[in-house]
Amino acid sequence: MHETKFANEIIFILKHKLEPDALSKPLVVNVRLSPLSHVTPQSLKEAFKVAAESEHFPNELKLSIKTMEFDVYCKECKKISKASAPIFNCPRCKSTDLDIQKEREFIIDSVEIAV
Numbered sequence: 576m577h578e579t580k581f582a583n584e585i586i587f588i589l590k591h592k593l594e595p596d597a598l599s600k601p602l603v604v605n606v607r608l609s610p611l612s613h614v615t616p617q618s619l620k621e622a623f624k625v626a627a628e629s630e631h632f633p634n635e636l637k638l639s640i641k642t643m644e645f646d647v648y649c650k651e652c653k654k655i656s657k658a659s660a661p662i663f664n665c666p667r668c669k670s671t672d673l674d675i676q677k678e679r680e681f682i683i684d685s686v687e688i689a690v
């Protein structure tokens with residue numbers, strides 16, 4: 576499942592890309608999830624919790640999930656709009672002739688120490 580893959584990407588970052596002493600502090604992992612992904616924030620949180628527990632991290636880990644925006648190109652009015660939810664009509668001219676830019680479904684933005 577995709578949520579497991581995304582959760583494992585976060586675990587990889589935590590294990591290999593942080594300063595060695597970072598895992599003694601409570602951390603917040605900031606990620607963005609595409610609204611076009613079939614992975615929901617809830618399922619990602621659950622998958623991350625399971626993955627993190629099996630790693631026995633000593634510290635508190637929180638996941639902050641934001642919605643990723645994506646570009647929608649309208650072939651009718653030739654304008655690009657931003658959307659953060661599934662979209663079926665151009666927001667400007669209501670045309671349904673759209674090209675939706677599906678880039679990535681999931682991005683890890685940063686890991687920061689919780690305050």
Ligand SMILES: [Zn+2]
Binds near residue numbers: 668
């Ligand atoms: Zn349009």
